[in-house]
Amino acid sequence: MIPAKLIPIFESVGSALNFPPEILAGIASRESCFGATLDEKGYGDHGQGYGIMQVDRRSHMLVGAPDSIEHVTQASHILNDMRNAISREHPDWSKADKLRGAIAAYNSGPENIKTIAGMDVGTTGNNYSADVLNRAEGFKAIFSRQAA
Numbered sequence: 424m425i426p427a428k429l430i431p432i433f434e435s436v437g438s439a440l441n442f443p444p445e446i447l448a449g450i451a452s453r454e455s456c457f458g459a460t461l462d463e464k465g466y467g468d469h470g471q472g473y474g475i476m477q478v479d480r481r482s483h484m485l486v487g488a489p490d491s492i493e494h495v496t497q498a499s500h501i502l503n504d505m506r507n508a509i510s511r512e513h514p515d516w517s518k519a520d521k522l523r524g525a526i527a528a529y530n531s532g533p534e535n536i537k538t539i540a541g542m543d544v545g546t547t548g549n550n551y552s553a554d555v556l557n558r559a560e561g562f563k564a565i566f567s568r569q570a571a
Contacts, residue, residue: 425448425452425457425562425565426457426458426490428490429448429451429457429475429490429495430444430565430566432490432491432492432495433445433447433448433451433495433566434566435492436492436495436496436499437499439496440496440499440500440502440503442499442502442503443559443563443566444562444566445559445560445562445563445565445566446522446526446555446556446559447476447495447498447499447502448558448559448562448565448566449526449555449556449557449558449559449562450476450498450502450526450529450555451475451476451495452555452558452562453551453554453555453558454467454472454475454476454477455467455472455474455475455476455477457475457490458474458475458489458490461474461475461489465488465489465490466480473485473489473494474487474488474489474490474491474494474495474498475489475490475494475495476494476495476498476499477498478494478497478498478501483497483501485497501529502525502526502529503525505524505525505526505528505529505533506521506522506524506525508525508528508533509521509524509525509528509533509536512533512536513536516539520539523539523542523552523556524536524539524542524552526551526552526555526556527542527543527546527551527552529551530546530547530551530552531545531546531547531551
């Protein structure tokens with residue numbers, strides 16, 4: 424279940440960057456179980472990933488607390504960069520496939536996303552985008568209740 428304090432963060436950041444909040448929640452769930460798998464300083468992935476959305480400290484200057492709006496915003500900007508890269512590389516893909524490609528690229532890099540059918544090949548578990556989207560589908564009702 425999504426911790427209550429994170430719901431308005433996902434909604435706010437999702438709205439600002441045109442991502443459904445359930446997608447951001449799906450990534451945070453996959454990456455860190457909303458922080459449950461992080462160490463006391465907010466790190467996972469053998470100390471390389473930071474925060475609930477696991478921003479790689481080797482590639483990015485880390486911002487905010489592990490479950491803060493600053494962290495979710497930074498991670499969502501990275502996801503947006505992936506969406507832009509996938510859109511440039513695959514302009515003929517549908518909006519949904521570009522989003523799925525961005526999610527896969529968030530995990531494995533945009534250079535690894537070649538085809539729709541094989542976009543999860545090389546991601547963690549070879550199922551990253553499919554798993555995030557499945558989790559997001561389960562979270563959709565939480566965000567629709569908030570909007571009502």
